[in-house]
Amino acid sequence: MSYQSDEEQVQLLKNLWKDYGQPVVLGVAMTLAAVSGYQYWQKTQQQEIAEASSLYQNLLDTISNGSSLEQQAQFSTPLTEEQKATVSHVVSSLQKDHGSSQYAAFATLFLAQQQVQDNQLSAARASLEWVLAQKPAVEIQTMASVRLARVLISESSGNGQQALDILTRLNAGKSYEATVESAKGDAYLALGDRKQAETAYRKAVDAAQDNGLNRPLLQLKLDDLAAMAPQEG
Incomplete structure (x- = not known):
């Protein structure tokens, strides 16, 4: 059964109340609430994945011309200061808002590799420990x-x-x-x-x-x- 609007759901409840009484209406109301809650959760999850994917793609577009981060780390010239600032910003955003996603993990792994190249070993260590703390x-x-x-x-x-x-x-x-x-x-x-x-x-x-x-x-x-x-x- 499909419910096209809030008004239709209200009317359905009124009709059920009239025909069957409170117990049935409460049961239907709980079911509708559960369905609505699941749909909201699913929509939120999809939005979060889309946002994380967009951030990750921005990172790729900025520093690697469409190649993977692993390829960029292995074969490209060193990053400029502007690119490094972009990496830091994007990784920070992914960690804060999408920490459980693989996008955040891969971006942080790339950041750690850049930190090693810059001989920032303590920073690289912290980045890698963050990845492991997410239980990927x-x-x-x-x-x-x-x-x-x-x-x-x-x-x-x-x-x-x-x-x-x-x-x-x-x-x-x-x-x-x-x-x-x-x-x-x-x-x-x-x-x-x-x-x-x-x-x-x-x-x-x-x-x-x-x-x-x-x-x-x-x-x-x-x-x-x-x-x-x-x-x-």
Whole structure:
């Protein structure tokens, strides 16, 4: 049944009151209230998603000419001061008004990457911790955790154990095993444990190969560890 106007709903209630009495009318009124409440919630959710999407698209248009934020972070020239101000403003707006959305998470991940490039490690750490505090999907959680671990190690080798603890708590699955094990190797190396670092790097190489990926940097890390090993005789 479709109710086209508030007047029609009022008339319906009057007719029901006349024909069936108060119990039925109260039941219908509660049903209508529930339906209206759900429709309002659904409309609000759609508006919030649209607003978050629009902010995110503005960010893309401003700094990346339509490419993804990951591509922009990897391949573009450094951001201008004006672009940085735009990033900061948009991320702040997304965090404040749409903090639970993936748009906010991805924008904050991009901000953290820019902060690392500018050697603002404490700021990058705070950005990544914000992402994790939102309890995002496993893919975003894994990405943020790995990056946070690497930021911690970059801040100080003394943070190696903290970084390792973050990575050990992850349950990312096979798809991310190479990335996680590679970061674990970095953490072990920061702790001075070359044997465990080598084991982690080898796991990373094997996982990458199992997924059909070529990670030459991992092999380079293994070669560097071999070169650092004490020579016999």
